[in-house]
Structure formats: C-alpha cells, structure tokens
Amino acid sequence: MNFALILFVLLVMTGIIWLIDLVWLKKHRNKSDKDPWWVEYGASFFPVILVVFVLRSFIVEPFKIPSGSMIPTLLVGDFILVNKYTYGIRLPVIDKKIIDVNLPARGDVMVFRYPEDPSLDYIKRVIGLPGDTVAYQNKRLSINGKPVPVVAEGDYLHPERLYYSRRYRETLGEVSYSILNDGDAPAYIPDASRFPGRENCKYNTAGVICRVPAGHYFVMGDNRDNSRDSRAWGFVPEENIVGKAFFIWLNFSDPGRIGSFK
Structure with missing residues (x-):
C-alpha cells in the first residue's frame, strides 16, 4: 500500500472542497444555512491532512x-x-x-x-x-x-x-x-x-x-x-x-x- 499516494489524493480532494467553499459556496449560502456534510467534513479535514502530509513527507515518518x-x-x-x-x-x-x-x-x-x-x-x-x-x-x-x-x-x-x-x-x-x-x-x-x-x-x-x-x-x-x-x-x-x-x-x-x- 502506497500510503504517501493515498495521503496525497486525500489532500487534493479535501483541498479542492475547501477552496471551492472558500471562494464560491460561502458567498452564495445564507449565514443561517448549515454547511453541506461533504463541505463540512472536507473543509475540516483539509488542514489536518495538510499538516500530516507535510510532516510525513519532509520532516519525520514513523516506521515499525x-x-x-x-x-x-x-x-x-x-x-x-x-x-x-x-x-x-x-x-x-x-x-x-x-x-x-x-x-x-x-x-x-x-x-x-x-x-x-x-x-x-x-x-x-x-x-x-x-x-x-x-x-x-x-x-x-x-x-x-x-x-x-x-x-x-x-x-x-x-x-x-x-x-x-x-x-x-x-x-x-x-x-x-x-x-x-x-x-x-x-x-x-x-x-x-x-x-x-x-x-x-x-x-x-x-x-x-x-x-x-x-x-x-x-x-x-x-x-x-x-x-x-x-x-x-x-x-x-x-x-x-x-x-x-x-x-x-x-x-x-x-x-x-x-x-x-x-
């Protein structure tokens, strides 16, 4: 299993969701409306996955x-x-x-x-x-x-x-x-x-x-x-x-x- 590739794919997918929500969806959504579940999860996971990806790719990686x-x-x-x-x-x-x-x-x-x-x-x-x-x-x-x-x-x-x-x-x-x-x-x-x-x-x-x-x-x-x-x-x-x-x-x-x- 290529964990680095899986992590990269997840990073791209959640990043796209986060970006679309930031530049377009938020502007067309009423403040009282609840975020769609896929926006809520995608946007919230993006910074976490980004941190993990940077740490694992450039700084330290765990190994058993x-x-x-x-x-x-x-x-x-x-x-x-x-x-x-x-x-x-x-x-x-x-x-x-x-x-x-x-x-x-x-x-x-x-x-x-x-x-x-x-x-x-x-x-x-x-x-x-x-x-x-x-x-x-x-x-x-x-x-x-x-x-x-x-x-x-x-x-x-x-x-x-x-x-x-x-x-x-x-x-x-x-x-x-x-x-x-x-x-x-x-x-x-x-x-x-x-x-x-x-x-x-x-x-x-x-x-x-x-x-x-x-x-x-x-x-x-x-x-x-x-x-x-x-x-x-x-x-x-x-x-x-x-x-x-x-x-x-x-x-x-x-x-x-x-x-x-x-």
Whole structure:
C-alpha cells in the first residue's frame, strides 16, 4: 500500500472542497444555512491532512520494526522515527531529490526502499559508501583493507526464542554499536541473488568482498547471522533512500525502550 499516494489524493480532494467553499459556496449560502456534510467534513479535514502530509513527507515518518535483523539495536515491535531531510529534500510520492543536504555516513541506521521490491521499506546499518571495498570474511568486517575494531561484550539472550548469540561492540568511524553472531551459523553467504552490480562482489567460503559502485551503499543488519542484506541482495541505490532512523517513540511490550536508540 502506497500510503504517501493515498495521503496525497486525500489532500487534493479535501483541498479542492475547501477552496471551492472558500471562494464560491460561502458567498452564495445564507449565514443561517448549515454547511453541506461533504463541505463540512472536507473543509475540516483539509488542514489536518495538510499538516500530516507535510510532516510525513519532509520532516519525520514513523516506521515499525518488522523483523529481528537489527537486534540488539532495534527489536521487533519498536516504533521509530525516521528523519526525512537528513539526506536531502525529496518531492513526495515521486521521491525525486530536489535539495542536497547530507550524504549517508558509515554507521548510520538507514531506512530505504528494498531494491528487489521497492514497495517494501527496509532498515539496515550503512557499512560501505560509494567506492569503498567492504570485506566480510569469517564474520569480521574490514573497510578498504582496514579491520573494523570489535570487542567482545558477552553473550546475548534472545528473550522470545531463548537462545544465546555472541555479542560484540563494533566501532565504525565515530559510531559504536552492538552486533550479534551465532556460533553455529556458516561464514559463507548461502542465498545471494543475481543482483545488479554482482560483478563487483567476490564470494568465497569465508563470506564476501564487494566494491561499492558509485551512487550506491552497502548495508548490513546488526544481527549478522539473521539478516538478509547487501551481502545477499546487493547495493542500495541512492534514489531508494527514505531517511535516517534516530528515535524509538513507542514499544507496547517494553515502554522502557522509548528513547533508547540514538
């Protein structure tokens, strides 16, 4: 469902009703007459829909975490806010960038349209920038030949599934975050697609090495052995970017998580 398009259609319809009433109907209606129901509802909903449309299109958009690929940073059921202008101002519905602001940085948690099905929004961490060589070998990450610092943090208990993963603190540039690895999961990538730009990647028994094409980004989930990401389906085109995740605003099962993500 294209919610942005539905919202835009409602905005246009209610806006037309509001405008017709303002410039014509009011002038030909007695002050004692009650507004027709379609004018009353259309005109009253227009400012509300306008505010929601502007906020969602240009400032922030709510997003619900649907899977465990970003555990332990984000959990299933977290409701987050996505900054829509961090990476530039885009026209709503057609998603065409009209103003550049910032570019994604390594370590950002980014929402984007899934390259294999743009109707779906995905959330992952930015690992590689255009021109970078990203190597994920034997479950250790390197960028342009330099290993990314990682420190063991102890085991992580998945509360719903009651099993442990190994937890590490990874530092990518100025950003530090926790990642998970499962000891019994293979290092190789078993389900890689024939994605555009696959010739930039080399797969082996230890994992994958990719050079990120211009205008694209390499992303991974923090739950490394339970995330299907750029290692399997390739690079995120710049035009697919939605925004930067920055805040947990609700979690029904664990209110203590509100505001815990930066």
